[in-house]
Amino acid sequence: METKALIGALSALAHESRLGIFRLLVEQGPEGLPAGEIAARRRLANANASFHLKELAQAGLVKPIPAGRFIYYAANYKTMNDLVDYLTKNCCQGGVCDIACAPVIKRKRK
Amino acid sequence: METKALIGALSALAHESRLGIFRLLVEQGPEGLPAGEIAARRRLANANASFHLKELAQAGLVKPIPAGRFIYYAANYKTMNDLVDYLTKNCCQGGVCDIACAPVIKRKRK
DNA sequence: TCGAGGGTTCTATTATATTAGAAATATGGA
DNA sequence: TCCATATTTCTAATATAATAGAACCCTCGA
Numbered sequence: 001m002e003t004k005a006l007i008g009a010l011s012a013l014a015h016e017s018r019l020g021i022f023r024l025l026v027e028q029g030p031e032g033l034p035a036g037e038i039a040a041r042r043r044l045a046n047a048n049a050s051f052h053l054k055e056l057a058q059a060g061l062v063k064p065i066p067a068g069r070f071i072y073y074a075a076n077y078k079t080m081n082d083l084v085d086y087l088t089k090n091c092c093q094g095g096v097c098d099i100a101c102a103p104v105i106k107r108k109r110k
Numbered sequence: 111m112e113t114k115a116l117i118g119a120l121s122a123l124a125h126e127s128r129l130g131i132f133r134l135l136v137e138q139g140p141e142g143l144p145a146g147e148i149a150a151r152r153r154l155a156n157a158n159a160s161f162h163l164k165e166l167a168q169a170g171l172v173k174p175i176p177a178g179r180f181i182y183y184a185a186n187y188k189t190m191n192d193l194v195d196y197l198t199k200n201c202c203q204g205g206v207c208d209i210a211c212a213p214v215i216k217r218k219r220k
Numbered sequence: 221t222c223g224a225g226g227g228t229t230c231t232a233t234t235a236t237a238t239t240a241g242a243a244a245t246a247t248g249g250a
Numbered sequence: 251t252c253c254a255t256a257t258t259t260c261t262a263a264t265a266t267a268a269t270a271g272a273a274c275c276c277t278c279g280a
Binding site: 034035039047049050051053054069070 | 255256257258259
């Protein structure tokens with residue numbers, strides 16, 4: 001994942017509405033939810049939710065799944081994982097990690 | 111970690127200069143680096159680096175460590191871990207995770 | 221106490237993002 | 251075909267962030 005894409009993803013998540021939508025979809029699972037349902041659950045105007053979903057989609061964090069006149073949106077777990085990996089990789093030059101980045105280590109050790 | 115703080119952290123990272131600084135400090139380890147050294151390595155004007163370091167500090171992602179007339183900055187690994195945990199927690203309602211979020215699972219299983 | 225080095229703050233300019241509301245597109249059923 | 255539903259696109263107003271440069275503050279050593 002390139003820097004540009006990473007910044008796009010972080011930027012997309014750095015907003016109350018979009019972070020809320022993303023978390024909703026992460027918890028929801030791969031089936032996703034239709035745009036209208038997302039807007040309703042997050043209490044957003046449809047146009048506004050659509051705008052934010054587009055941003056998330058462009059950042060690769062969610063993907064649209066058309067189904068008749070509904071458009072389902074689902075979290076893109078690969079992007080999420082790439083992002084998390086990028087943020088935490090190579091920490092502490094491999095040295096003092098056991099102290100400083102203990103939780104990271106715990107995650108990384110399988 | 112509250113939503114406001116999370117958005118602050120994501121927002122702080124969603125910028126080329128700041129992401130670069132943060133990654134530099136994550137790799138550097140808990141001793142950190144002095145502000146001038148950070149500016150030099152990231153090829154930033156001092157005033158500009160100072161501005162971005164302040165943003166990162168306010169977001170809790172780095173912390174200043176004064177040492178004489180130097181100010182060292184070090185990554186705050188706790189915030190990094192909180193952020194990563196928040197983004198990935200409760201995914202897929204605990205159900206289909208083995209397929210969709212495999213890497214997340216791998217990280218979480220100790 | 222004075223000067224240099226190391227950082228930060230202030231100001232103004234420019235660029236970018238967010239929001240709401242209206243209009244537009246597309247699908248499926250009567 | 252026509253209408254209602256589901257969603258997106260457009261437009262304009264408003265708010266927020268990034269940058270450069272100048273001025274400022276603090277610490278150390280002569």
